[in-house]
Amino acid sequence: EENNATGYDDSILVIEVFDDDEEESKYELKETVAINAVLRASKICQKVFQKLVMSDTVIKKDRSPVTVADFSAQAVVNKILYETFPNDLIVGEEESGCLQGDNRKELKNKVLSLANSVLDTPLNDNELLDTINRGSSPGGSSGRIWALDPIDGTKGFLRGEQFCIGLALIIDRDVHLGVLGCPNLLVDLKTPEGEKGCLFVAIKGKGAFQHKFSSTEETQIHLADISSPSAALFCESVVAEHSSHGDAAKIASFLGITKPPLHMDSMCKYCVVARGDADIYLSLPVRVDYEENIWDHAAGCILIKEAGGIVSDINNKPLDFSLGRTLKTNKGVVVAHSKIHGQVIDVVQQLILKK
Numbered sequence: 005e006e007n008n009a010t011g012y013d014d015s016i017l018v019i020e021v022f023d024d025d026e027e028e029s030k031y032e033l034k035e036t037v038a039i040n041a042v043l044r045a046s047k048i049c050q051k052v053f054q055k056l057v058m059s060d061t062v063i064k065k066d067r068s069p070v071t072v073a074d075f076s077a078q079a080v081v082n083k084i085l086y087e088t089f090p091n092d093l094i095v096g097e098e099e100s101g102c103l104q105g106d107n108r109k110e111l112k113n114k115v116l117s118l119a120n121s122v123l124d125t126p127l128n129d130n131e132l133l134d135t136i137n138r139g140s141s142p143g144g145s146s147g148r149i150w151a152l153d154p155i156d157g158t159k160g161f162l163r164g165e166q167f168c169i170g171l172a173l174i175i176d177r178d179v180h181l182g183v184l185g186c187p188n189l190l191v192d193l194k195t196p197e198g199e200k201g202c203l204f205v206a207i208k209g210k211g212a213f214q215h216k217f218s219s220t221e222e223t224q225i226h227l228a229d230i231s232s233p234s235a236a237l238f239c240e241s242v243v244a245e246h247s248s249h250g251d252a253a254k255i256a257s258f259l260g261i262t263k264p265p266l267h268m269d270s271m272c273k274y275c276v277v278a279r280g281d282a283d284i285y286l287s288l289p290v291r292v293d294y295e296e297n298i299w300d301h302a303a304g305c306i307l308i309k310e311a312g313g314i315v316s317d318i319n320n321k322p323l324d325f326s327l328g329r330t331l332k333t334n335k336g337v338v339v340a341h342s343k344i345h346g347q348v349i350d351v352v353q354q355l356i357l358k359k
């Protein structure tokens with residue numbers, strides 16, 4: 005009934021939201037809260053997609069798109085985190101600037117009713133912007149910091165392709181938890197007509213797991229066992245401005261890779277590598293001045309580590325999540341099974357660093 009204001013369709017809700025008080029839950033509080041928040045945000049994205057109109061998307065200062073779904077997903081996750089962990093910091097991608105001003109009232113109202121359509125305790129008009137802006141923490145090297153991408157791969161979302169809701173908990177510079185909701189990702193890539201909607205959970209020292217949105221049953225996931233990079237399937241961004249497709253093609257050819265790359269938006273790339281559907285993920289700098297954001301990598305990074313892989317930058321340095329909102333000392337990302345990561349890095353260094 006809360007949806008009347010938006011007219012958004014509530015009939016495509018397939019997610020069975022994890023219950024906070026589910027007794028047999030094997031997850032700790034921080035894990036249950038993060039899963040619950042990501043599933044509710046995923047639900048918003050699923051139900052809004054069919055109804056999106058042009059005016060639901062705004063172009064930000066950096067010329068990237070943001071939609072009502074990104075804002076309401078961030079509001080929902082921030083609200084749920086704050087209810088249980090009021091002292092934790094949040095580094096979230098979005099801020100409320102675009103929702104302010106008289107000409108943005110309609111947009112703001114849509115964001116509010118969408119958020120409230122999945123929240124148990126609704127936000128009021130005055131709370132919305134502050135709740136979104138709770139994601140403005142500068143980050144840093146101590147304490148509990150959540151890294152949130154309310155929609156990673158907004159361009160993929162708008163195309164009806166891959167995107168994800170990414171949430172990670174960083175404690176004293178180390179990622180302890182990663183939760184990724186991928187509403188458009190096939191549960192099994194080999195069954196294209198099959199079910200879509202996957203939730204990934206990685207807990208430091210405990211492994212990486214996948215759930216279907218339609219069930220709370222989990223399966224542990226691992227990278228595919230691979231001994232030679234030549235047999236690898238590699239994935240990279242759809243968007244050539246985000247990752248150099250030319251450099252990736254050269255690296256692949258040097259490694260003897262013959263399979264064409266899998267183009268996919270968002271941290272879904274980390275997910276498909278983590279569960280063994282692809283073997284390598286390359287994000288290769290296009291611009292020297294671009295700093296990667298922590299919310300674009302933190303959840304994916306722990307997922308890969310817990311599934312048996314290695315994540316580094318192109319210089320083979322681990323990603324450093326303790327330096328603020330961006331990965332100031334890292335360039336690009338190279339993900340692969342621990343057995344072949346070294347070989348991939350060797351070729352990356354020969355080809356990219358010497359150009």
Ligand SMILES: Nc1ncnc2c1ncn2[C@@H]1O[C@H](COP(=O)(O)OS(=O)(=O)O)[C@@H](OP(=O)(O)O)[C@H]1O
Binds near residue numbers: 157241246
């Ligand atoms: N220049 C540049 N270089 C690298 N990455 C960039 C760049 N510009 C943007 N972004 C971020 O890429 C996020 C989407 O990921 P993609 O799957 O398109 O690309 S990538 O694999 O991360 O390169 C996308 O995240 P969302 O904005 O959440 O969609 C951007 O934060």
Ligand SMILES: [Mg+2]
Binds near residue numbers: 068069097158
């Ligand atoms: Mg964005």
Ligand SMILES: [Mg+2]
Binds near residue numbers: 153157300
């Ligand atoms: Mg992103």
Ligand SMILES: [Mg+2]
Binds near residue numbers: 097154156157
């Ligand atoms: Mg985003």
